Amino acid sequence: MNFSRTATLAEVGEFPLIAAITEGLSLQAEVRVGPGDDAAVLAVDDAVAASVDVLVEGVHFRRDWSEARDVGRKAVAVNVADIEAVGARATGLLVGFSAPADLPLGWVLDFAEGIRHESHAAGVSLLGGDVTRARDITIAVTALGSLEGRDPVLRSGARPGNLVAIHGRLGWAAAGLVVLGRGFRSPRVLVEAQRVPQMDYGAGAAAARAGATSMIDISDGLLADLGHVAQASGVLINLRREAFDVAEPLQAVAAATGADPYTFLFAGGDDHALAATFPSPDAVPAGWLIVGGVSLADDDHAGVLVDGAVWESAAGYDHFGSQRASEPRR
Amino acid sequence: MNFSRTATLAEVGEFPLIAAITEGLSLQAEVRVGPGDDAAVLAVDDAVAASVDVLVEGVHFRRDWSEARDVGRKAVAVNVADIEAVGARATGLLVGFSAPADLPLGWVLDFAEGIRHESHAAGVSLLGGDVTRARDITIAVTALGSLEGRDPVLRSGARPGNLVAIHGRLGWAAAGLVVLGRGFRSPRVLVEAQRVPQMDYGAGAAAARAGATSMIDISDGLLADLGHVAQASGVLINLRREAFDVAEPLQAVAAATGADPYTFLFAGGDDHALAATFPSPDAVPAGWLIVGGVSLADDDHAGVLVDGAVWESAAGYDHFGSQRASEPRR
Helix, strand or coil, X not given: CCCCCCCEHHHHCHHHHHHHHHCCCCCCCCEXXXXXXXXXXXXXXXXXXXXXEEEEECCCECCCCCCHHHHHHHHHHHHHHHHHCCCCEEEEEEEEEEECCXXXXXXXXXXXXXXXXXXXXXXXXXXXXXXXXXXXXXXXXXXXXXXXXXXXXXXXXXXXCCEEEEECCCCHHHHHXXXXXXXXXXXXXXXXXXHCCCCCCCHHXXXXXXXXXXXXXXXXXXXXXXXXXXXXXXXXXXXXXXXXXXXHHHHHHHHHHCCCHHHHHHHCCCCCEXXXXXXXXXXXXXXCEEEEEEEECHHHCCEEEECCECCCCCCCCCCCCCCCCCCCCC | CCXXXXXXXXXXCHHHHHHHHHCCCCCCCCEEECECECCEEEECCCEEEEEEEEEEECCCECCCCCCHHHHHHHHHHHHHHHHHCCCCEEEEEEEEEEECCCCEHHHHHHHHHHHHHHHHHHCCEEEEXXXXXXXXCEEEEEEEEECCCCCCCXXXXXXXXXXXXXECCCCHHHHHHHHHHCCCCCCHHHHHHHHCCCXXXXXXXXXXXXXXXEEEEECCCHHHHHHHHHHHHCEEEEECHHHCCCCHHHHHHHHHHCCCHHHHHHHCCCCCEEEEEECCHHHCCCCCEEEEEEXXXXXXXXEEEECCECCXXXXXXXXXXXXXXXXXXX
């Protein structure tokens, strides 16, 4: 690389850019062919799990709110989360990267460093990608994973009598977005949670081994995502509000903004915690919090209740419809 | 679907949109889990080939030049071509779709129909996707493929003494772009070639079975892409100009525009023909045209020659650097 960090992508050109991104890449042993050919080749057992997520500048991140490195880390994390949520171990990533021709090379190098850092943490290899010109930065990451011989854990497997448990933070990223939206940079832990979700890689596969009957990545909000599980399984999910801990930073932001902290917990997305159902308390792995149970849906009313009632608040996020009040706007 | 085709994506909303796209989807037997869960699950043998390509409105297609259905077909074709080029059989697709909130539903339905049509032709299943809001339509397709127990055919396998052969059209899409750029709609065969490449699915796997030593999807132009093969293999590739047929429509456009028709053949991308090297004439499958040979690169000058000399013309395409004169501009 003989380019300065302030050189634009137009000045650098496509092939040197790819070389810069893939330089010094470490690949796991299961990668038979890495970046640089028409397609990558990944060794797998008998099945591969696959998922794609797209992050768009101005919709999912803002360059003035997030460092490039954090955007790279987040792009990996949100995709690996989907692979974890079917009980698989993420193994490979493909990144489709579109950006304006006047974007400085430094941004892309930092972004690539974030991809590398988080990929290393997740034990996943960058298999390939595509770079192209566009008006806005758009990042499409496809994650591949190995089921290691297990059946996938689907949204449709929750059964009456199961327990509902969660693993990971709820509401931190949403609270961080509120903080950023009001021009603040603290509580710092919340702002950081909004920039990069705190992941516990391997938790999904561990839950699958422990006998999880259904599982989902909480990306749109706990109630919305458990709603998908309830619908797919044809069951009623009953949460107990008192089972949830309201973390101190959430209490602080709720108090400062007059919000109900449970709105963060129940409707906040982007933390990429896992929710799963288990057949018994013994099956619930360490680190998971039991927050409710599964019962028969009467009269086809599959859904989610909190303390026996419908939770009265915005319960999710529609990528084309009404926006979250706190969503970043361009 | 209770929405009119003129409804905007904002009016339709994310989940009904996904339902509309995935409605009536047919999945091959190897798909264990299709769209609708956190990740799809695809049965494979011992390895999976994977590749991603991104198409951006205003860069790779224009809504006034291409119907939505053609954009969908092209998105599938260009990605399957990469899987074919390592000698694999494409099996699954994941589509990351970003679009403005005011895009009419009809465009997306036609696009999805194009995806379905071309997927059926290629024998590939739509495994999953992501839809999100963006200023421009951006389509990131990841294709997965099965090597069926074979080793992948890489760019690095060309050996001195091998023959070079091509399969498929060269220069048609580039000539079609020139036609469209001048405001014409004929020769129609060229315009259609620009909108959707004419694919012969299975040709890559057949070449692999026949013993191809290296292979590449011609997306940036024959000389540029064979240059990648020459570099990766450390060889010299010698093409014979007289071995190429200049199809009649190319002759017509070249004559009308004062262009050299061999510029279309040698530098035109987007037809997604295959170029491969074979150990002997006997190994070259029917339908392939032998156009040259492979020799030792002297003094590390790996590269491509035409009739013993460097071809003096624009030899490729850089996605961030100088644009093709004929590239669509916004």
